[in-house]
Amino acid sequence: MSRLFIAFILLSIPALTLAQAPEPPPDHRHLVEMPTLQRELLREEMQEHLIAYQRILDLLARGELAQAGEMAENTMGISTMGKHAAATRGLGGPGRFMPDAMRQMGFAMHESATEFAKVAEQGELQEALKALHELTATCVACHMSFRTR
Numbered sequence: 001m002s003r004l005f006i007a008f009i010l011l012s013i014p015a016l017t018l019a020q021a022p023e024p025p026p027d028h029r030h031l032v033e034m035p036t037l038q039r040e041l042l043r044e045e046m047q048e049h050l051i052a053y054q055r056i057l058d059l060l061a062r063g064e065l066a067q068a069g070e071m072a073e074n075t076m077g078i079s080t081m082g083k084h085a086a087a088t089r090g091l092g093g094p095g096r097f098m099p100d101a102m103r104q105m106g107f108a109m110h111e112s113a114t115e116f117a118k119v120a121e122q123g124e125l126q127e128a129l130k131a132l133h134e135l136t137a138t139c140v141a142c143h144m145s146f147r148t149r
Helices: 002-019 036-061 065-076 100-121 125-145
Strands: none
Touching: 036 065, 036 125, 065 100, 065 125, 100 125
16 A cells, blocks of 8 residues: 555656746836826726727728727827826826836837828728837837836
8 A cells, every 4th residue: 555655646746846837937127116096097098008909900800991090099199198187186197107218119109009090091901000010019119128017
């Protein structure tokens, strides 16, 4: 009986070793600290952008380019900048607490969204997809460079 128990234990060691989760890779992104309100407003805005991307892709797939452009402008374009002024009561939105490089990336994202809207309105799918690629590239660059938690 004891040999059976020892054999069971020895056979279980590889399974126990495999069950342990590997260490996650180190996070090299720059931590940006900001007040809770501004951080939560930024998080909410990023989630809204993800939803907007989904809707934009759906509209593009249905050939509704002008509507896709309108969605981009109304959710991410230059016209959306400064929308947190009322919520922060003059204390400044998230951009006020961003390092310069992050702020520049954010502004580039807003500009790219407006540019995508202009291109999409022209109705050329290939050109709209190129402009959308530029827009998503600004998001990826920022998210790969910075974090707030």
